[in-house]
Amino acid sequence: MLKQIEGSHAMAEAIALCRPEVICAYPITPQTHIVEGLAGLIREGRLTNCEYINVESEFAALSVAIGASAAGARAYTATASQGLLFMAEAVYNASGLGLPIVMTLGNRAIGAPINIWNDHSDAMAMRDAGWLQLFAEDNQEAVDLHIQAFRLAEELSMPVMVCVDGFILTHAMERIDIPNQAQVDAYLPPYDPVQVLDPAEPMSIGAMVGPEAFTEVRFLAHYKQSQALRLIPQYMAEFANIFGRESGGLLRSYRTEDADLIVVAMGSICGTIKDTIDEMRDEGIRIGLVTIVSYRPFPLDALRNALHGAQDVVVIEKSVAVGMGGQLADNVDVSLRNLPSAPRLHSAVAGLGGRPITRPSLHRLFRQALVQPWEGTHFLDLNERVVGREIHQTRKRRRSGPTAENILRQLAESGSVAAE
Amino acid sequence: MTSSMFQVRIHGRGGQGAVTGAEMLSVAAFVEGRHAQAFPSFGSERTGAPVVAFCRIAEKEIRLREPILEPDCLIVQDATLFKVVDVFAGLRPGGYLLVNTNKTLAELHIQEVVARLPHGHSVIVPATELALKHVGRPLPNAALLGAFAALTNVVHFDSVKRAIEQTFSGKIGATNAAAAISAFEYVMAQQQPARVA
Numbered sequence: 001m002l003k004q005i006e007g008s009h010a011m012a013e014a015i016a017l018c019r020p021e022v023i024c025a026y027p028i029t030p031q032t033h034i035v036e037g038l039a040g041l042i043r044e045g046r047l048t049n050c051e052y053i054n055v056e057s058e059f060a061a062l063s064v065a066i067g068a069s070a071a072g073a074r075a076y077t078a079t080a081s082q083g084l085l086f087m088a089e090a091v092y093n094a095s096g097l098g099l100p101i102v103m104t105l106g107n108r109a110i111g112a113p114i115n116i117w118n119d120h121s122d123a124m125a126m127r128d129a130g131w132l133q134l135f136a137e138d139n140q141e142a143v144d145l146h147i148q149a150f151r152l153a154e155e156l157s158m159p160v161m162v163c164v165d166g167f168i169l170t171h172a173m174e175r176i177d178i179p180n181q182a183q184v185d186a187y188l189p190p191y192d193p194v195q196v197l198d199p200a201e202p203m204s205i206g207a208m209v210g211p212e213a214f215t216e217v218r219f220l221a222h223y224k225q226s227q228a229l230r231l232i233p234q235y236m237a238e239f240a241n242i243f244g245r246e247s248g249g250l251l252r253s254y255r256t257e258d259a260d261l262i263v264v265a266m267g268s269i270c271g272t273i274k275d276t277i278d279e280m281r282d283e284g285i286r287i288g289l290v291t292i293v294s295y296r297p298f299p300l301d302a303l304r305n306a307l308h309g310a311q312d313v314v315v316i317e318k319s320v321a322v323g324m325g326g327q328l329a330d331n332v333d334v335s336l337r338n339l340p341s342a343p344r345l346h347s348a349v350a351g352l353g354g355r356p357i358t359r360p361s362l363h364r365l366f367r368q369a370l371v372q373p374w375e376g377t378h379f380l381d382l383n384e385r386v387v388g389r390e391i392h393q394t395r396k397r398r399r400s401g402p403t404a405e406n407i408l409r410q411l412a413e414s415g416s417v418a419a420e
Numbered sequence: 421m422t423s424s425m426f427q428v429r430i431h432g433r434g435g436q437g438a439v440t441g442a443e444m445l446s447v448a449a450f451v452e453g454r455h456a457q458a459f460p461s462f463g464s465e466r467t468g469a470p471v472v473a474f475c476r477i478a479e480k481e482i483r484l485r486e487p488i489l490e491p492d493c494l495i496v497q498d499a500t501l502f503k504v505v506d507v508f509a510g511l512r513p514g515g516y517l518l519v520n521t522n523k524t525l526a527e528l529h530i531q532e533v534v535a536r537l538p539h540g541h542s543v544i545v546p547a548t549e550l551a552l553k554h555v556g557r558p559l560p561n562a563a564l565l566g567a568f569a570a571l572t573n574v575v576h577f578d579s580v581k582r583a584i585e586q587t588f589s590g591k592i593g594a595t596n597a598a599a600a601i602s603a604f605e606y607v608m609a610q611q612q613p614a615r616v617a
Contacts, residue, residue: 004450006443138483168485172459173443175450271483358486 001178007139007169010176011104012037014143016047017184018102018150020076021191022068024053026061028083029116030166031106035078058083062090062103069099070205072196074150077101080166081108084122088129095130095221097206098195100153102146103131106166107267107318109353113404117354118166119318120267123295124327130221132160132228133296134248135266139169139176144247145293147179148235150188155231156224157194163295165268167354179243187242225297232294250299253306255281256288261370262310262343264303264332265317266292269350269357273316276362287366292328303335310343314369316362316380318351325349325377346373350380386410425478426574427488431507432497432561435467440587441495441561442473447583448565448575449477457482470505477574491515493572497547497560499528508533516572520547520560543571543610545603554599555592562588566600570607577604 003010011034015023023042025035041047055061058079065075079087084105094101105123109115123133134149136142142164149160164170195205209217229250236249254274256262263273270291280287290306292299307313313336315329324330329347336342346369351357361381368374386407394400428445432438439460446456454477461472474488493516494507501507508530511517517537519525521544525534534542545567547560555562562584569577577600584600585593 002450004447004456168459172457172485173446174457174482175455268485272485275484356487358489359484 001180003176003178004173005176005178006033006171006173007142007164007176008033008106008171009037010139010143010178011146011164011170012041013178014146014184015076015102015104016041016050017179017181018076018147018188019074019184019190020047020050020102021073022051022053022065022075023077024055024061024064024068024075025077026055026058026079026083028058028080029106030108030118030170031078031080031083031104033170034104034106038076058087059090062087062094062101065101065103066090066094066097066099069094069101069193070097070195070197072191072193072198074154074191075099075101076103078104078106080106081110081116081122084126085110088126091126091129091131093206094159096217098157098221098224099159100150100157100191100193101159102149102153103159103161104146105161105163106170107163108166115353116166118168119352119354120163121319121352123161123163124319124321126161127296127327130158131296132156132158132225132294133163134160134294135163135292136165136169137252137268137270137291137293139172139174140245141247141293142169143176143178144239144243144245147184147188148232148239148248151235152228152231154191154193156228158221158224158228163267168268177243177245183242187239228294228297229299229301248293250292250294250302251306252291252293254289254291256290256306256310259286259288259310261285261287261312261314261366262307263287263289263366264292264307264313264315264328265289266295266328267318269316269318272357272359273362276359276366279359280363280366285366285370295328295331298331298335300335303332304339307332307336307343308339312346312369312373313343314346314348314366316348316350316365318349320349320352320377320379329377344373346378347376348378348380352379355381424480425476425482425484426492426572427490428475428477428493428495428568429488429491430473430475430495430497430561430564431501431505432471432473433467433501434469434471436471436497437559437561438471438473438497441497441565442475444562444580444583444587445475445565445568445575446477447586448569448579449475451579451582452575454479455482457484461487470501493518493568493574495564495568496520497564499523502528502530511537514538515541517542518564518567518571519544520564522546522549540611541571543567543607545606547599547603550599550602550606551596554602555595559596562596563599563603566602566604567607570604570611577601580604 317328446458449456547563
């Protein structure tokens with residue numbers, strides 16, 4: 001049913017349709033509206049046979065989900081930013097134990113400096129924690145990916161993180177098709193655990209494992225993720241059959257058929273990139289986009305096939321590995337490795353801590369990649385003047401003070417703080 | 421792309437319902453079978469602080485996720501904002517301006533901007549006053565949407581009314597809708613004084 005609805009509330013409705021049996025959450029912006037929405041659905045009696053557990057921290061939230069999942073319940077939680085870091089040990093435990101928990105990550109920057117706005121630093125901090133990570137391009141996909149995530153998680157017995165851009169998607173109200181219960185029930189069978197803690201048949205989960213078996217446990221986790229590379233396209237096709245639209249998959253190509261330049265990106269930025277591409281196509285520039293939906297497992301082969309005809313590839317991402325560069329660019333580079341006449345790769349970082357990514361800036365970036373490509377990592381819309389002055393003053397004075405506060409003072413003095 | 425899309429930027433202060441206003445406008449477009457995207461400027465929503473909310477309306481799917489940089493219409497919920505933020509940034513040459521105030525446009529010292537816009541595209545409406553009269557609280561957002569329908573004709577007033585009643589149930593919905601009708605009529609009277617008289 002079509003609704004004009006906030007992204008978070010649409011996700012809450014979709015998660016409720018998946019019949020979770022235990023939801024445990026701790027509020028943190030910008031994820032809060034999702035778990036509030038679920039709490040409301042339980043209170044109104046629209047989600048039954050589900051226990052909603054308020055906990056005292058994110059570490060407890062995921063720990064409760066782990067316990068519930070191990071006891072055979074379909075378990076869900078959500079978090080963002082520092083919340084994900086606080087549950088980090090449990091994040092590794094959930095995947096290490098092979099428990100099919102689904103978690104929404106309302107993507108948000110990580111402090112310090114404290115910042116509540118969107119980027120992908122939180123997802124990237126846990127990218128190697130063994131969870132599958134799926135990125136939603138819009139709120140329709142955010143809804144649809146949750147339904148696919150439970151199916152995928154439970155088939156593989158592995159946890160899945162659905163990454164949704166904080167504020168940009170979670171707080172946007174738009175037209176979303178909310179599926180009905182019959183559709184979701186037809187797609188998602190009841191949870192049939194591969195391991196369950198049952199007093200009638202006692203066993204343990206989470207034994208100490210020494211050097212004799214640890215490698216094999218990790219190999220099998222890696223193997224399961226490679227199985228996901230096969231299952232994700234299959235589940236996307238089955239989803240399209242039942243729900244009548246394509247959502248999810250490993251990656252999607254947009255106007256790449258004859259493209260000289262292909263942009264690679266993840267999440268909500270892809271919509272703005274598509275509009276930019278349409279404008280550049282009108283000017284005769286052969287440019288396209290590959291949207292990565294599945295970041296873990298990373299679709300190396302599918303991406304290689306999608307990119308191999310291009311001359312240039314621009315990877316634009318909302319995160320930076322300080323001291324190295326863009327993590328997504330680094331992963332894309334692996335897919336191009338050993339490819340004869342591989343395209344040139346250009347890495348750009350954008351939208352950190354909620355900085356808007358605009359079409360004019362994207363136009364400039366993509367043109368620059370064609371006519372005057374840069375070396376290393378390009379920071380889109382970097383205020384070079386402010387950065388230059390800060391570097392200069394730290395060289396002049398030993399006690400130069402805190403960087404963030406110095407930058408804010410500079411901006412206040414120059415009166416260039418954004419009108420908003 | 422942008423030419424087939426109508427973009428509204430609402431400037432207000434935290435507590436005036438700018439975000440809810442943008443959301444209700446998106447619902448009004450939705451009930452007409454159109455695509456709409458409403459979103460806040462994120463984060464700084466403290467009572468009294470300047471806030472911005474956005475709404476895009478289009479006949480096809482809206483993919484764009486940047487803030488609205490070149491609005492077709494500005495809705496200003498608080499006339500004291502002109503001194504604090506660059507409210508008019510990016511306003512399109514053929515755009516609309518709707519200001520909640522008891523003063524005249526001349527008294528607000530924004531004639532320069534008004535002169536740049538087509539005749540009849542700038543109006544004031546005492547939306548807070550109308551809200552106090554009908555709703556009993558100084559929340560101008562619903563009244564401003566009634567005025568918006570009269571000024572731009574981008575959405576039908578009936579759709580605005582439905583959106584208000586869908587957002588606020590019962591008496592609160594009815595009183596907000598009444599404020600919106602008053603504001604609609606107030607602007608229609610400014611636009612077409614002969615007919616109303």
